[in-house]
Amino acid sequence: MFIKSLLTLSVAIAVSSAHANEYVIEKLAKPSSQHVSLTLDPAQDTFSGMTEISLEVLKPTKYIELNGVDYATQMVKLLGTKNCDLSTEMLKTGKVKFSCDEQIQPGKYTLKIDFTAPYNRQSVGLYKTLDQGVPYLFTQFEMSDARRAFPVFDEPSYKIPFQLTITAPSSQKVYANTPELKTTVNGDMTTHFFDKTPPIPSYLVAMAVGPFEEREVKDMPIPGRIITPQGKIHLGEYAAQAMPKVLAALEDYFGIPYVYKKLDSVAVPEFPFGAMENSGLVTYREDILLLDLATATRSKKQRNISIIAHELAHQWYGNLVTMKWWNDLWLNEAFASWMAAKITTQLNPEFESHLDLPQNNVMALDARLSTKPIRKPIKTEADIMDGLGLAYSKGSAVLAMVENWIGEEAFQQGIRAYLKEFSYKNAEAADLWQALGKASNKDVAGVLKSFIEQSSFPLVKVSQQGKMVTINQSRFTNAGVDAPAQLWNVPVAIKYGAGDQVKTASILLTKENQTIELEFEPEWIYPDQGALGYYRWVLDDKQFAALINKAADTLTVRERLALLSAVDALLDAGVISAAHLMQTLETFISDKHPRVANTALAYLASQKRTFEDASNQHLWPEFIRKSITPAAKQYGLTAKIGEDAAISQLRTQVVSRLGFDGEDQSVINTAKAQARVYLNNPSKVDPYLASTYLNLAAFHGDKNLLDAYMNTFKTTKDPQVRTKMLAAMSYFGKPELQKAVLDYSLTDDVTASDMRTILSGQKYTPEREARLIKWVYTNYDSVAANLPPFALPNLPYYTTAGCDASSLKTTQAFFTDKISEVPGYARSLSKLAEGINTCIALKERELASINSFLKR
Structure with missing residues (x-):
């Protein structure tokens, strides 16, 4: 999924300027296939291997470059028209330079390398972990950690067939991307020969070694298993039942059968992310894949289905068609997230996953000046990690907005055409934009580029006079922030009504101001029909009051949830006061849908984290108890047989707030x-x-x-x-x-x-x-050494307290001295400073308003 190397800062900038980047492999040779033989024993701390790479030298040179971290070479030969023993220089940029005394002429060769390496112990590369004292081996190669396991062209554009041969103790089970062709036994060691993969990038190569248990997944067009560490296989039933349904739904949507020869799913006890879409051997953090149905909540079941759908969607989008470079990783993850939401809603409507609004999770972050666009030049791996969580949520929300704009049928038609054209190849975002534009006959590229290649999002102001509505767009900013002016191509859908009439007016907003005429003069307006727009909106006070008055009867549950998020954001923008926000939230605490009441309570509680200080500390417990009382009385503090899961989830919020905040x-x-x-x-x-x-x-x-x-x-x-x-x-x-x-x-x-x-x-x-x-x-030294490498740049967030300028100053002084060791600290410090200074300004601006509200 997303991982950061220890010794590499990363990989590279966009392909067009790759030659200028010291982290990118110099384009002197390209591989056509690779065979890797490994001897792996989980009981040991190191392993050995041999690889043969069929490659073509592209121009006369005395050296070629591959990627490598942490391994040591014993023998390196280039076999071809003239054999050459190569010398090895491992660079600090994650590359290895293999040099020949004589010039290597263009042509086809075989590069043969013997090597040894340690098992990684920080969840990256080929790593070792203990479960109940028993050692296991797993892999996590995305983004750039295949290079820890064997010499390789470790960039996504090098998409080739891989073939693995793994020798391990006969007591161990061994898995890889492809089916096992045969085994041979030599003493207490068994060699497992695996089939060749279709062309895949190195980050999708995977293996697992250990004394696993497994169960067959039936009713799939290809073989599949749930694979777990010892003593846990009984927890795989739910996933085994769900997987065939998810796979069938994806095959139906894409119109292309699953292309790999098997589909194994591995529960991994040590895993830094949710899951990884390795072709044919998908790995999951075990608390996602494995469920005890006697204690599993609806949200845990939903997470199980959603993440399975996410990883299996990648088998088409990401694996069958692969990005050319890491600047389009956002699209891989955004598409899989969007697809997972669609499949989960289709297969399990009882989860109400359509009420999950990914944009609500990230728009506050996206509004900051320090936030970069989700499609941006990639030079270092810190660039890849920067905002990757934003990419999942913003990207999937924007795709949903575009699908709503062009229509589901045209969107599906464009996706199918794109996958067929680029199967087993590499592609970039513009290729998808073109396919969607062709299918819909709309300017999809103009809309997507404006949201993907710019940070932030529009604030859409809607003004109404009679039947005429004027729509204005400007960049959303937090109060007092001076940001450059921006424009977007925004699909805006305005829901409006009068009496029993409810209509929608749609427009593609491409200018600063545009006017449309409605069918009748509305009594109320909601500027985001379906809650599918990636924008915030504002109405004048009279319109807003009319909308709040009608919201319970005229807005869908999803729209009411989006309304709460939008109003919360208007406080940040300085459009409304904190007291006005709190009053609005109180209106929804008794909403007829528990999910809305739950969200309103959560937003109320979040104000405590922002505004609590010595001036009001004694007022918050009583306020929280009073706010929660209606829900506590309506639903009780203990579960009732057969109640809706949304009520159970609301009760969690009620009990938590009563216990922690209400004391x-x-x-x-x-x-x-x-x-x-x-x-x-x-x-x-x-x-x-x-x-x-x-x-x-x-x-x-x-x-x-x-x-x-x-x-x-x-x-x-x-x-x-x-x-x-x-x-x-x-x-x-x-x-x-x-x-x-x-x-x-x-x-x-x-x-x-x-x-x-x-x-x-x-x-x-x-x-x-x-x-x-x-x-x-x-x-610090021990903490830094124990965290996964990709998480290290986030450490300054742990040392900074709330809206505290003094704490920020101490953090800046401590970590600035360490930027040369961890370049990602610079970006974190910049974001921290903006976030905390914004929080301080908000508190200074609104503390009196909050205190007045609490003292009512």
């Missing part, structure tokens, strides 16, 4: 009791409330409870229980227990990919946040 002692006592029950039998505790109970009990817990959490964490074979224990440990409130948890995160019990989870709750309360910050500074 309700009866809720705290219940949490303590339920945590003890959970430790003995998780199935006896409401699965929706389990995490809240565990976290709240930890905050008020003692050493005995911490010891119980740690013991359960180390011994459970249920990935969901393990993750809950890990997250709950981060909430222990007493100073000595918090320190014990933080120190525990540096032990071998906690993997690199788990460390972020154990840090997740440490910032709850200013006192605990201060202790975390001191601990990070004191233990």
Whole structure:
């Protein structure tokens, strides 16, 4: 998925200027196929291998370049018209320079290399992990970590067939991208010969070695298995039932059968992301793929289906057709996210996944001046990682907006044409824009380029006089920010009504101002029909009041959810006051759909994190309790048989806010009791409330409870229980227990990919946040060494407290000195400064408004 190398800053800028980048392989040779033979024993700390690469030298040269990190070569030969023993120079740019004393002439050759390397222990490359004390080997090669496992042309444009041969102890099972052709046994070692892959980029090569369990996935057109570490295969039933349905739905949508010879799914106990779409051997973080149906919530089931759909969508978009360069990784991930949402809604409408609005998660980040466009030149791997989460959500939201604009049929027709044209090849974003434009006869490229190649988004102002509506666009900015003027090509859909009449007026807004005539004079206007626009909107006070008055009866649930997010954003923009926002949110706390009430409560609680200080600290608990009372009375604090999952999810918010923010002692006592029950039998505790109970009990817990959490964490074979224990440990409130948890995160019990989870709750309360910050500074070297390499640039976020200028200054002083070691710190410090200064300005501007509201 997305990974950062230890020694490489990354790979490169756009292909057109690749020759100018020291991280890009010099275009002296190109591969046509590669065979890799590895000897892998999970019990050891190192491995050995041999590779043969069929390649063509393109011009006279005395050297050729490949990628490599951490391995050592024993023998390097170039076999062809004139054989040459090559010398090896491993560069700090993630490349290896292989040189010959004599000039190598253009032509076809075989490059043969023997090498050794260590297993990585930070979840990248070919890495080793322990599960219940048993060693396993897994791979995570995206973006640029195949080069840790073997010498390779490790760039996406080098799309070739790979063939793996793996020798391992006979006690171990071995998996790769393709079916096994045969095995040979030599003593206590078995060699596994795997079929050749179709052309794939190196980042999709994968393997796994260990004493796995497996179960067949039936009803697929190709063989498939769920593969798990020991003792967990019974948790794979839900995924095994869902996968054939997801695969069939994708084949139907794309109009192209799944092209690989098998589809294995591996549950990985140490995995830094959700999943990885390796062709034929998809890897998943085990708490996503594996579910105990006795305790699984609807959201866990939805996550399982959605991420399976995401990774399988990649088998077409990303694997069958691959980006030319990393500047289009955003499109790979955006498309798979968009497709996963469509498939999940189609197969499991009961999840109500259509109510997930990805744009709401990222627009606040996208509005900042320090945020880059999601399609941008890529030079270093820090450039790839910068805003990649934004790319998933913004990209998928923009694709949904475009699909709504051109129509589902034209969108599907364009996708199918694109996949057929570029199957087994590389393509770029413009190729997709062209296919969609041709299918729809609309300027798709103009719309997509304006959103993808610019940061931020439009603020659409709608003014109405009679039947005439004037629409104005400007760049959305936070209050007081001076940003360059921008224009977008914006598909705007205005929903409006009067009496029983409801209509929609659509326009492609390409200028600063445009006017349209409605069919009748409206009583109310909602400027984002279907909540599919990637823009914010504003109405005058009279129009806004009319919309709020009609919202419950005239807007869909999705539209009401988008309305809450839009109003919250208007506070940041300085369009409304904090008191006005709070009053609006209170209107929706009793909404007839629990999801809307839940969202309104969450936005209310988020204001506490921004505005709480000595002037109002005593007012917040009572306000939170009062705000939550209607939902608590309506739905109760304990589950009812057969209730809607949205009610259960709302109850989680109610109980959490009552316990943490409202300091309700009866809720705290219940949490303590339920945590003890959970430790003995998780199935006896409401699965929706389990995490809240565990976290709240930890905050008020003692050493005995911490010891119980740690013991359960180390011994459970249920990935969901393990993750809950890990997250709950981060909430222990007493100073000595918090320190014990933080120190525990540096032990071998906690993997690199788990460390972020154990840090997740440490910032709850200013006192605990201060202790975390001191601990990070004191233990910086150990913390930096234990985090996954890609996560290291985010460390400054852990040392900066809230809207605190002094804390920001200390963070800047500490990490600025380390930018030469971790260049990604520079980007993080820039974003932190903007975010905190914006927060400080907001608090100064609106604190009086908040206090006035709280004292009503």
